Amino acid sequence: MSSATASRVLNRSAPVSAQIAARVESAVRELRYVRRRASAATSRDTGAIAVVAFADVLRFHADQFPVRLLAGAQRVVPDRELVVLTAGPGPARPSLVRYLCGGHVDGVLLVGRWGDPALPGLVQAAGVPVVALGRPPQSQRLAHVDADNLSGARAAVRLLHRAGRRRIATIAGPPDTAPGADRLAGYRRALLDHGDPTRCAVAYGDFGSRSGEHAMVRLLDQFPDVDAVFAASDAMAVGALRALRRLGRRVPDDVAVVGFDDSPAAASARPGLTTVRQPVEDLGARAVELLRDPSPTRSVVLPTHLVVRQSC
Structure with a gap:
């Protein structure tokens, strides 16, 4: 579900099918979604960006990959706080959605398998930019940064x-x-x-x-x-x-x-x-940069290269 679709249903600004409207309204009820109007979002500067990592907590904190991502992101926005939230796979928890949409952060980076297709659309409909680290599922149109x-x-x-x-x-x-x-x-x-x-x-x-x-x-x-x-x-x-x-x-x-x-x-x-x-590190940096203009059609794919050592 795209942010535009969620927004049309929430604002009743354009007709959508009964089936799509029912899905959005069901997600709103299940997540106890609290709407924050775009005007408030654009005028507020919280000084914080949420990094939502969908991973096992122990593995996330033991893995060097997310640490390096955060270092790259912080390099671009040294004056902002990166709020790291960990969440398990599956449907988004109501508390997570309420926090992301409640005026606490100026942008959201999604890391890992976020699973619930309703999550990005609801957050974007609240006026909060969202960027995925890694290519999203083919059913999702979302700005993202990935390696080749x-x-x-x-x-x-x-x-x-x-x-x-x-x-x-x-x-x-x-x-x-x-x-x-x-x-x-x-x-x-x-x-x-x-x-x-x-x-x-x-x-x-x-x-x-x-x-x-x-x-x-x-x-x-x-x-x-x-x-x-x-x-x-x-x-x-x-x-x-x-x-x-x-x-x-x-x-x-x-x-x-x-x-x-x-x-x-x-x-x-x-x-x-x-x-x-x-x-x-560059993935994290480019993701934060993309938050400034997170059009669903925008994507950044960074090159990779071989490092040859003794195992081959």
Whole structure:
């Protein structure tokens, strides 16, 4: 549901179908939505921007990715407070919507799988700009900033091909996330480029280290001839390295490993992890800049590039 649709229903400024109107009104009741008129929103300067992270609280605070995002955002607006809110997946909580729409913040950055399609539209209808960090679902039109995940994954697999690897597997992220889907698509595209799309070997993880370790074991059980793996996150790649050590596979002699992110863990891994660098701080900075003009048709996609270390 777009902000324009929500606004038309709330303002009764234009006719909409009974079905759409019912959906908006149902969301308003469920969330106990409090409307804040755009005139008040534009005249008020709270000095705060909300960063809403849809993630497990412990993982969010242990992960370097959101910390780097916040550092990049703060670089652009050093005089503003970044209010970090964590929320679980699924329908938005009424307290969250009331806070975001209640005149407390001048803009909202959505990080992770926000899930509820009504949330951005309701916040925007209250006159609060919203930008997504990461490509939103195809059903949503929302200003966003993202890294070029598809091209980055494609470049990683091409590097493995050039290194002479013949059975390249991937540990993919969750397919219902944009990074997971795009990095898997880049892997498949690279195999197609080299004429062997039928030789896909895919296991899925949740971007975390433990899931990468388990996925690597599953891949070797199913495809014993795997001689390279592209993991859709550095954390999963580090988990894959642990599994390979435990199973007596040498890296990179027996199996080459490439990750994605260029997190601090990539440089400290043993062997050093070849990875795809995404400009995390720049993502945060550009997202805040985009809040100044968050047209639903605006998007910023930042390039990625390979960082070659000893694992490949």
